[in-house]
Structures are given as C-alpha cells and as structure tokens.
Amino acid sequence: MKSALTRTQALELLCKYNKEPFHRLHGLTVEGTMRWYAKELGYGEDEEFWGQVGLLHDIDFELYPEQHCVKAPELLREAGVGEDMIHAIVSHGYGICVDVVPEHEMEKVLFAADELTGLIGAAAKMRPSKSVMDMEVSSLKKKFKDKKFAAGCSRDVIKQGAEQLGWTLEELMEKTILAMRSCENSVQVEMETLV
Numbered sequence: 068m069k070s071a072l073t074r075t076q077a078l079e080l081l082c083k084y085n086k087e088p089f090h091r092l093h094g095l096t097v098e099g100t101m102r103w104y105a106k107e108l109g110y111g112e113d114e115e116f117w118g119q120v121g122l123l124h125d126i127d128f129e130l131y132p133e134q135h136c137v138k139a140p141e142l143l144r145e146a147g148v149g150e151d152m153i154h155a156i157v158s159h160g161y162g163i164c165v166d167v168v169p170e171h172e173m174e175k176v177l178f179a180a181d182e183l184t185g186l187i188g189a190a191a192k193m194r195p196s197k198s199v200m201d202m203e204v205s206s207l208k209k210k211f212k213d214k215k216f217a218a219g220c221s222r223d224v225i226k227q228g229a230e231q232l233g234w235t236l237e238e239l240m241e242k243t244i245l246a247m248r249s250c251e252n253s254v255q256v257e258m259e260t261l262v
C-alpha cells in the first residue's frame with residue numbers, strides 16, 4: 068500500500084480543513100493509533116498508509132458535519148489522495164453515514180479504534196495524570212458501561228468494531244490503550260507546533 072502524499076502533505080491537508088484543536092488532536096491520535104496497529108498486526112511496511120488514513124479520516128467533519136464521509140472523497144481527490152485511501156477513509160462511516168463496508172483489516176481497525184480512542188481520550192482527561200499511561204482496562208470498562216459518560220461515543224459502534232475484527236471487546240480495549248500510550252507524547256509535542 069502506497070500513499071500518494073508525504074506525511075507533511077497529509078498533515079497540511081488535515082490542517083487546511085480542520086482549525087479546531089480538538090479535531091486536529093483527534094486526527095493525530097488516530098494516526099498514532101493506526102501506526103501502532105500496523106506494526107502490531109504485521110503490516111509494518113504499510114505503516115505510513117495506515118497512519119495517513121488515521122490522520123485524514125475525519126477530514127470533512129469540521130466543515131461538513133452533515134455530509135460526513137460523503138464530502139471527504141471530493142476533498143481528498145482534489146488533493147491527489149489515491150482511491151484505495153479514500154475507500155479506507157470512507158468505510159469508517161459504514162452503517163452510520165455511508166454504505167461502504169470495511170473490508171481490509173486496516174479498515175476494520177479504523178472503524179473500531181476511531182470511536183474507542185474518543186472514549187479513552189475522555190476517560191484519560193478524568194484521571195489525575197490526565198494520561199493513558201496509567202490507565203487499566205478495568206477502569207475503561209467501567210467508563211464503557213456508564214452510558215452517561217462520553218455519551219457521544221457509541222458503544223454499539225465499538226462493539227460492532229470488535230466483532231468485525233473477531234476480537235473480544237477486552238482485546239480491542241487492551242490494544243487500543245497500548246496504541247494510544249505509544250503516541251501520547253509525540254502527539255502532544257506535535258500539537259504545540261501547529262498554528
């Protein structure tokens with residue numbers, strides 16, 4: 068899998084359409100998470116592709132929330148992004164805003180991890196450390212069960228994501244915590260550099 072863009076170009080593209088720090092942070096976090104998963108699952112040579120899919124997956128969300136995953140192909144094509152990456156990005160809206168099924172393992176990971184990184188990020192903010200570094204699966208499970216906590220993070224999508232991967236919910240949680248630990252510092256550092 069070969070990305071048409073360099074990482075620098077992909078980051079510029081994210082920042083062109085996303086000015087809100089929260090959205091940039093989310094893109095960078097999902098990027099770092101996808102990079103960890105690529106290596107973890109034996110797709111190390113495709114790490115850049117997986118990472119850019121994560122970075123750009125919500126490209127249209129800030130400006131076109133009503134057309135999420137529908138507007139994205141247009142913005143991405145215009146920037147020279149390849150059709151394989153566009154498919155991967157759009158498929159994370161499967162059953163929510165589009166009908167494009169996640170097929171490749173990378174697409175299934177994006178679908179499952181996107182929503183879960185949101186929940187983990189919200190849970191981390193509540194911790195004295197404000198970090199995922201000392202977060203355990205047991206405490207995340209409690210947050211998952213508490214429907215009022217981060218109510219915008221769909222538990223059904225996370226469960227469906229784990230099923231599509233053939234993993235238990237616990238496995239998905241364990242791995243995604245590790246993935247987020249791997250990039251927490253570098254994401255914070257990079258956020259400081261973005262204006």
Ligand SMILES: [Fe+2]
Pocket residue numbers: 093097124125181182
């Ligand atoms: Fe997302």
